[in-house]
Structures are given as C-alpha cells and as structure tokens.
Amino acid sequence: xxxxxxxxxxxxxxxxxxxxxxxxxxxxxxxxxxxxxxxxxxxxxxxxxxxxxxxxxxxxxxxxxxxxxxxxxxxxxxxxxxxxxxxxxxxxxxxxxxxxxxxxxxxxxxxxxxxxxxxxxxxxxxxxxxxxxxxxxxxxxxxxxxxxxxxxxxxxxxxxxxxxxxxxxxxxxxxxxxxxxxxxxxxxxxxxxxxxxxxxxxxxxxxxxxxxxxxxxxxxxxxxxxxxxxxxxxxxxxxxxxxxxxxxxxxxxxxxxxxxxxxxxxxxxxxxxxxxxxxxxxxxxxxxxxxxxxxxxxxxxxxxxxxxxxxxxxxxxxxxxxxxxxxxxxxxxxxxxxxxxxxxxxxxxxxxxxxxxxxxxxxxxxxxxxxxxxxxxxxxxxxxxxxxxxxxxxxxxxxxxxxxxxxxxxxxxxxxxxxxxxxxxxxxxxxxxxxxxxxxxxxxxxxxxxxxxxxxxxxxxxxxxxxxxxxxxxxxxxxxxxxxxxxxxxxxxxxxxxxxxxxxxxxxxxxxxxxxxxxxxxxxxxxxxxxxxxxxxxxxxxxxxxxxxxxxxxxxxxxxxxxxxxxxxxxxxxxxxxxxxxxxxxxxxxxxxxxxxxxxxxxxxxxxxxxxxxxxxxxxxxxxxxxxxxxxxxxxxxxxxxxxxxxxxxxxxxxxxxxxxxxxxxxxxxxxxxxxxxxxxxxxxxxxxxxxxx
Numbered sequence: 001x002x003x004x005x006x007x008x009x010x011x012x013x014x015x016x017x018x019x020x021x022x023x024x025x026x027x028x029x030x031x032x033x034x035x036x037x038x039x040x041x042x043x044x045x046x047x048x049x050x051x052x053x054x055x056x057x058x059x060x061x062x063x064x065x066x067x068x069x070x071x072x073x074x075x076x077x078x079x080x081x082x083x084x085x086x087x088x089x090x091x092x093x094x095x096x097x098x099x100x101x102x103x104x105x106x107x108x109x110x111x112x113x114x115x116x117x118x119x120x121x122x123x124x125x126x127x128x129x130x131x132x133x134x135x136x137x138x139x140x141x142x143x144x145x146x147x148x149x150x151x152x153x154x155x156x157x158x159x160x161x162x163x164x165x166x167x168x169x170x171x172x173x174x175x176x177x178x179x180x181x182x183x184x185x186x187x188x189x190x191x192x193x194x195x196x197x198x199x200x201x202x203x204x205x206x207x208x209x210x211x212x213x214x215x216x217x218x219x220x221x222x223x224x225x226x227x228x229x230x231x232x233x234x235x236x237x238x239x240x241x242x243x244x245x246x247x248x249x250x251x252x253x254x255x256x257x258x259x260x261x262x263x264x265x266x267x268x269x270x271x272x273x274x275x276x277x278x279x280x281x282x283x284x285x286x287x288x289x290x291x292x293x294x295x296x297x298x299x300x301x302x303x304x305x306x307x308x309x310x311x312x313x314x315x316x317x318x319x320x321x322x323x324x325x326x327x328x329x330x331x332x333x334x335x336x337x338x339x340x341x342x343x344x345x346x347x348x349x350x351x352x353x354x355x356x357x358x359x360x361x362x363x364x365x366x367x368x369x370x371x372x373x374x375x376x377x378x379x380x381x382x383x384x385x386x387x388x389x390x391x392x393x394x395x396x397x398x399x400x401x402x403x404x405x406x407x408x409x410x411x412x413x414x415x416x417x418x419x420x421x422x423x424x425x426x427x428x429x430x431x432x433x434x435x436x437x438x439x440x441x442x443x444x445x446x447x448x449x450x451x452x453x454x455x456x457x458x459x460x461x462x463x464x465x466x467x468x469x470x471x472x473x474x475x476x477x478x479x480x481x482x483x484x485x486x487x488x489x490x491x492x493x494x495x496x497x498x499x500x501x502x503x504x505x506x507x508x509x510x511x512x513x514x515x516x517x518x519x520x521x522x523x524x525x526x527x528x529x530x531x532x533x534x535x536x537x538x539x540x541x542x543x544x545x546x547x548x549x550x551x552x553x554x555x556x557x558x559x560x561x562x563x564x565x566x567x568x569x570x571x572x573x574x575x576x577x578x579x580x581x582x583x584x585x586x587x588x589x590x591x592x593x594x595x596x597x598x599x600x601x602x603x604x605x606x607x608x609x610x611x612x613x614x615x616x617x618x619x620x621x622x623x624x625x626x627x628x629x630x631x632x633x634x635x636x637x638x639x640x641x642x643x644x645x646x647x648x649x650x651x652x653x654x655x656x657x658x659x660x661x662x663x664x665x666x667x668x669x670x671x672x673x674x675x676x677x678x679x680x681x682x683x684x685x686x687x688x689x690x691x692x693x694x
Contacts, residue, residue, distance in 0.1 A: 027065075027170040028053060032149070034162030037073065039153040045084070046149040046162055053143045053169060063138030063173030067093065067130075068108040069149065073160030076101050076122055077241065080152045082132070083167075086145030088193035089311065091132035095243040098122045111135055111174035116561045118243070131243050133313050134174035143169060177559065179314040181218040184552050185210035185225065185264055185306040187274070187320070189232065193311070196247065198240065201231035203256055206249070208306075210264055212672055213648035219309070226263055231256045235273065237356050239474075242278040242567070244316060244560050248323065249274065264304035264320055265655055267329035273301075274308060275319040278560065279567045280474040281581045283553065284545045287319055289442055289473035291541075295532045295681060296434040299331055300469040302656065307552055316556040317549060324453055324469055326351060326386045329658065331469065333457045336387045341395040348458035350400045351386035355450050356502065363389035365401050369408050371449075371503035373495070378503045385453065403456065407465055411507060417514045431466040432511065433521050439492050441533065443592060444476035445485035447492045448504040475569060478588035486571035488591040489599075512601070522602030529597070538589055546582045553578045619680050625692035626671075632678065633665040642682040646691070648674060 032048035055062055067083055076098025084090045093109055094117060101122030109117070109130040117128040149165050186209040191202065207223030228251065234240060235248035250270045251261040258270035277283040286303075293300040301322040308315040326333055326349060333349025340346055352364065364383035371378055382404065384392050407426035416422045423429075439447035451472035456465050475485065483497040484490050493508040511517045531537070557563050557578065564576035575581045619634045632644060644666065646655040654676070657666060676691040 027168065029166055029168040030147075031164065031166040034070075034164050037071070037079075037151055037153050037160045037162060039078070039156055039159050041152065041154050041156075043150055043152045046151070046165065048147045048149075048165075048167060049145075050086075050147055050167070050169075051144050056142050056144050057140055058138045058143040058169065058173065059140050060135070060138055060173060060175050062171055063143070063169060064134055064167065065170045065172055065174065066108055066110045066127075066168040067134070067149075067165070068106065068168075069093075069104060069165040070106060070163040071104040071160060072102075072163065073104070073153075073158065074102050075099075075155060075158040076104070078153050078155035078158055079104075079160070080154065082150045082195065083134075083137070084148040084150050085137045085141060086143070086147065087139070087141040089137055089139065089141075090150065090193065090195045091130065091134055091136055091313075092195070092243070093117070093130040093132065095131055096241040097243065098124070109134065112172070118561055119565060133176045135176040136312050138173045138175070139312075176312060177314045179219065179307070179309065179555065181216055182307045182552060182555075183216060183548075184317070185304065185320075186217050186219065187306050187308050187318070188219075188223070189230070189308070189310045191232075191311055196232055196234055196245070196310070198234045201233045201248075201250065201256065203252070203254070204230050204232050206230040206232075206251075208263060213654045214672065214674055226251065226261055228252075228259070228261070229254050229256075239276065239278070242276065244276040244278040246276040246318075247274040248272070264306070265653060266302050266304070266322060267327075267656070267658075269322065269325065269327055269329065271323040271325050273321045273323050274306075275321055275474075276316070277319060277474055278562075279570065280479055281557075281563060281567075281570075281575075281578070282542075282546070282585050283317055283319070283549060283556075284542065284585075285442075285475075285477045285479060286321075286473050287545070288541065289438055289444075289470050289476065290321075292441075292532055293434065293438050293468060293470040296438075296528070297681065298431060298434060298466075298468050301330075301471070302653070304653065305549060305552070307555070314555065314559055316559045317552040324351070324385070324471060326455075331386075331455050333455055334461065336392075336396065338391070338393055341393055344458050344460045346396065346399050347463055348456050348461065349386070350396075351453065351455045352382050352400065352404075353385050353454065354380060354448075354452040354505065355383060357381075357383075365397070367408060367505070368405060369412060369506055372506050372509055373498035373503050375498055376501075378501060380503070380505050386455075400456065404465070408507075411510050416510065417516065419516070423511075426465055428462070428464045428466045429517065429520070430524075431468055432507075433517070433524050435467045435470070436493070436508065436521065437525060437528065437533075438470055439476075440596060441589075441592060442473055442476035443478070443485060443488070443490075443492050444473055445480040445483050445492070445495075446472060446475065448508060449495065449502045477585060478571065478592075480569045481571040482569055485569070488588060488595050515602075518602035519604060520602075522600055523604035525596070525600055526604050529593075533593065535590060535593065538593075539586055542582060542586050542589075546579070550578075619687055619689070621678060621689055621691050624689075625694050627694050628669070630668045630671065630691060630693070631665055632668065632680075634659070634680070642680070644668075645679045645681065646671070647677045647679070 030048050030050050077096050081094040082090050082092045103123040105123035105125050107124040108127045110127050111134050113127040113129045115128055120128050188207045190205045207227045208225035209217045209221045210225040211217050230249045231252050232247050232249035234245045236246045239246050249272055250258050253259055260268040260270050262268045290300040303319050303321045306318055306320050308318045362383050367380040411423035454465055454467050478486055495504045564574050642659045644657050645653055647653050671693045673693050678689050678691050680687040
C-alpha cells in the first residue's frame with residue numbers, strides 16, 4: 001500500500017513541479033541591442049528575434065507585458081518611438097514629449113502603470129503607460145518572430161543613440177482600452193497594420209457609425225454613414241509635435257481616386273480634416289470661431305464632433321471638418337482651368353493664403369510691402385491655394401499677383417480712403433471687418449499672419465478680394481502664453497513680438513487709419529453684440545457644447561491625461577478638470593468683450609449699418625408640430641450664401657441645406673421625433689425658430 005501511495009505521490013510531485021516550471025517560464029524576456037539614431041527625419045528599425053516563446057500565441061491570457069529601453073538624446077521631444085510586432089501592427093510608445101530635456105533612462109512601458117508617459121519627466125526612469133495600447137498587439141498572433149523598435153528623430157542637429165531595449169511576455173498581458181459606444185458619431189479607420197504617415201496619403205478602410213440625433217452609436221453597429229476607402233495622412237505644422245495627431249483625408253475608391261461623400265450631414269465632397277484639438281482642452285475653440293464667422297454671413301468650415309478609432313485603438317474626441325476648398329458648398333467661386341487665361345475667366349476664382357511654408361504650404365510670391373515690424377527683414381509671402389501651385393498657369397500667376405499688388409498699392413497710397421479709387425476698389429471691406437472682429441474677439445495670436453485665407457471671384461461676379469474663411473484658432477481664445485495671447489487687453493493686429501519670423505501685413509494698421517472703416521467696424525460690432533456676440537449667446541453656446549462633449553471628454557482625457565498638465569502653449573494656472581477649462585474660457589471671453597466695448601475706436605450713428613445685404617426677413621415652418629415632412633417658407637429674396645441649419649436639443653447640427661435662389665420654400669424630410677432649432681443664415685441676418693417633430 002505504501003509503495004502504491006508513494007508512487008502516486010511521486011507522480012503528483014513530478015506533474016506539479018513540471019507545471020510550476022512551465023509557469024515560471026511564462027515571464028519571458030528578450031533583449032536587443034542599439035545603435036546611433038540618425039537625425040535626418042527617417043525611420044530606423046532595431047530588431048529582436050523572439051523564438052521559443054511558450055505558449056507561442058499571444059492573447060489576453062498570455063502575451064506582451066512590458067517594453068524597456070535606454071536612449072541617450074539631447075532633445076527628447078524630437079523622438080518618435082513605436083513597437084512593431086511580427087504581424088506588422090504598430091503601437092506608439094513615445095512621441096513629442098519631454099521638450100528640450102535629455103534621455104530616456106531605464107524607461108519601461110506597461111499598460112497597468114499608474115502614470116502615463118505624458119505625465120512623466122525626463123529621463124523618465126520607471127514604469128509608464130505608453131501613448132498607444134499595447135494590448136492591441138495581443139491579438140492572437142504568433143509571438144515568435146521579428147519584433148522591431150521603430151525610431152525617428154524629427155529634428156536636426158541632435159544625434160542620439162539607443163543603448164538597449166527589451167520586451168517581456170507573461171501571464172498579465174496588456175489589454176486594449178475598452179470603448180463600446182458613444183453619443184457622438186464614431187469614425188473607424190483600419191490601415192491594415194502600418195501607422196499613418198505624414199506624407200503621402202495611404203489607402204485605408206473607413207467606416208462611420210452615426211445613428212442620428214438622440215440615438216446611441218455602438219462599435220458593433222454597422223457603418224451607416226460611410227463604409228469605404230479613404231486616403232489619409234497626418235496633417236498640420238506645429239500641431240504635428242503633439243502625440244495626438246490631426247489627419248487630412250479624402251474619401252476615395254480602392255485606387256485612391258477621390259469620390260464625393262456626405263459625412264455627418266455635411267454637403268458631399270472628398271476632402272476632409274480630423275482635428276485633434278490636443279492643446280485646446282475645451283476642444284471647441286476652432287469650432288466656435290468657424291461657427292461665428294458663418295453666422296456673420298460668410299462661408300467657414302462646417303464641423304461635427306466624433307470619436308476616432310484607428311486599427312482598433314481608441315484615439316479620443318476629434319472634430320470632423322470640411323477642408324477649405326473651391327466648391328459650390330464651400331468657397332463658392334468660379335472654377336479655374338488651364339485654359340482660363342483670358343477675358344473674364346482669367347479674373348477668378350482664386351484662393352491664396354498667408355501661412356508657414358510647412359504643412360500644406362506651397363509656391364507663391366512675396367509682397368512688395370514689408371510688414372510694419374521687420375527688424376530681421378521679414379516679408380509677407382502669399383501662397384497659391386487654388387489653383388494649386390503645380391496647376392496654376394503663368395498667366396494666372398501674373399494676374400492674381402498684379403491684382404493683389406494693385407490692392408496693396410491703393411491701400412498704401414495717399415488716396416487710400418477714397419471709396420472709388422482707394423483700396424475699396426479691390427477689396428470687399430465688409431469681409432475684412434468681420435474677419436477683424438473674429439480675430440480680435442478671440443485675441444488670436446496667429447491672427448492675420450498665419451492660416452489667413454483670401455479669395456477672389458471673377459470680375460463678372462463682383463471680382464473683389466474677400467478675406468476668409470477662418471482657420472486654425474486652437475491657440476486663440478485664451479490659449480497662448482506668449483506674445484500677449486492670454487491677456488484680455490490689447491489688439492491682436494498690433495502683434496507685439498516683432499522678432500517673430502511671421503508678421504502681420506501692414507493692411508490692418510492702415511485700415512484703422514481710415515475713418516469710414518473704423519466707423520463701419522464700430523457699427524458692425526454694436527450690431528453683433530446684440531446677436532451672436534452677446535454674452536448670453538456665447539455662454540449658452542459654450543455650455544451647450546460642453547454638455548454635448550461631456551461623455552466623450554472623459555474618455556478622451558483617460559487616453560490623453562493632460563488635464564492639469566502643461567501642453568504648449570497653455571497659459572497658467574492650469575485647471576485640473578474639464579469644467580475648469582470651460583469656466584476659464586467663459587470668463588476670458590466675458591472680459592475680452594468688455595475690453596473691446598470700452599476701447600474700440602470710431603462712432604456709430606445707427607446700429608447695424610454695416611451688414612451684408614439682408615436677404616431673408618421672415619420665415620415660417622408648417623406644420624409645427626410636424627409628423628412627416630416640414631415645409632419652410634421665406635419672405636424676401638435668397639442668394640447663394642443663404643442656408644438652413646437644423647440642430648437637435650443637444651446642439652448637434654443634423655441637417656444643413658443651401659437655399660435655391662429661384663425658390664422661396666424648401667422641404668425637410670427624415671427628421672426623427674424630437675425638438676429642433678431651425679436657423680436661417682442670410683447675409684448677416686440670423687433667424688431662429690423651434691420645431692417639434694412627433
């Protein structure tokens with residue numbers, strides 16, 4: 001009996017010992033060597049050959065746990081580091097963090113770490129959560145194979161080295177961030193594994209889930225707003241330094257040929273932008289500036305908030321926007337072709353801009369007039385936007401350059417205030433007044449000198465220079481800690497940083513010397529202060545938008561834990577909550593408006609003198625409440641810049657439609673049951689009514 005029990009006991013001990021030995025092997029670490037990291041903005045790959053991994057399949061029960069690395073580098077923010085698995089999938093570890101500080105010393109990444117790498121400080125010794133989700137690599141792939149550390153140094157003159165790195169597999173594998181549903185539309189992009197590059201666009205699959213106002217969107221729902229291909233790339237200039245990237249994309253076929261599509265209720269087009277709003281923690285500064293410019297009666301990009309997923313990884317809240325482009329629904333000017341080289345067709349339409357040469361910059365010409373401040377020889381450079389710099393003919397280049405020269409000559413000349421032969425002969429001054437107001441109310445530190453778009457229609461269509469659409473206001477509205485961008489006093493057009501490479505054209509200082517311009521500006525300001533620039537209107541907009549984003553912002557700041565953390569160029573003190581960011585914005589807008597009220601020059605004898613022509617003076621909805629179709633009728637005459645926008649109770653735009661110039665009514669269908677706000681934007685007139693749909 002004893003011998004039989006002893007035999008069973010020995011067998012049990014052997015089995016237990018074998019199991020324990022296998023368990024102890026499951027924490028398996030593989031180490032790789034390093035080398036020099038070149039500073040030429042190209043990727044370099046450092047491999048580890050993983051073999052003998054037990055078990056071989058990595059998933060949510062056994063898989064990748066930790067990555068550690070040692071890097072010597074004198075400027076951490078220049079580095080982008082990611083991990084590439086054998087199946088080609090990639091997860092970001094480091095990007096644009098650490099500023100000018102040095103090195104990553106014994107830096108380890110684990111999804112369960114208490115501290116995000118964003119919240120750490122150089123040399124980042126210890127355990128951190130990476131930028132990306134390591135759990136995406138525990139996707140039932142075979143772990144044996146070549147794993148690579150992918151590194152790029154985006155800045156020149158700062159050579160560094162990878163000393164060593166390692167990866168560890170074990171029984172506590174990383175799992176992805178759980179994102180199941182949203183009150184916002186969901187955009188899902190699948191690259192097939194590779195990361196999205198800066199340039200050129202790569203082909204991806206894109207799907208959008210948008211079940212309509214008041215209906216929740218689930219990741220398991222079918223793609224019902226868009227389901228097809230897209231070409232996508234990272235976009236932006238300064239914003240590329242942030243770990244949360246913005247993207248430009250086109251809706252395309254499988255060969256990257258553009259295809260027009262209507263996304264989230266916006267008019268059909270192929271060119272779109274996904275803005276990250278990383279430095280803007282309210283996520284509403286761009287959207288608010290564009291909305292106000294539209295409500296002044298001009299085109300500006302329409303927008304919709306969404307939550308973005310790329311290759312299964314939750315990326316946060318984004319703003320989907322129309323890219324500035326010549327189009328009937330966007331910048332509505334005449335089409336130019338290579339044969340538009342004479343007569344009326346040569347005179348328009350053109351889009352050009354003042355901007356940095358990086359990002360979407362291109363060829364152009366230099367103004368004959370230096371900015372008022374040019375201690376370092378600064379100039380103003382105009383870039384071709386439409387036709388594109390590689391499509392515009394020499395004749396067209398000569399025409400638009402000469403026209404802008406004539407405008408500047410007239411503005412600089414002794415008769416510049418003359419309404420017939422002065423600068424008004426060449427410029428639509430009302431657009432300059434409204435553009436001035438948007439830049440000044442927001443105290444846009446980039447205003448007038450960067451991301452400044454202008455366009456010119458054909459002579460037969462008016463032919464003058466218009467300024468706009470508005471673009472790039474994420475560091476406006478009290479979000480820049482330099483060049484007086486955060487203080488509520490002072491004029492943005494009097495840019496104080498005279499040594500900066502990009503200065504404000506002389507135009508604005510000169511126009512402010514014109515008594516008629518100043519008086520018209522004053523009238524326009526007073527009129528808008530009773531409508532879209534009233535404190536009640538702006539406070540209501542900010543609060544409504546914050547409520548709409550409240551659910552998504554919570555996930556966004558789990559993914560990107562930057563509340564209370566300095567992100568260039570945030571002013572201090574830094575709120576530690578989203579509501580604190582919203583409250584700071586409202587307080588600053590209040591103080592800024594009151595300062596302008598007290599300091600705007602000029603006089604106005606009649607409020608509302610300066611308006612774009614008022615077109616619609618009354619509209620009606622019937623039936624209201626409605627069961628099916630709703631008819632909107634108008635009194636007055638419509639024009640090409642008149643449109644209807646419909647918003648649900650959460651403040652999301654659910655429909656927009658331009659009004660046909662030959663019709664005094666339109667029909668609206670396919671609205672779900674609920675309460676809506678119907679808005680008619682006609683010139684500078686904004687009319688609003690409530691609609692109930694049963």
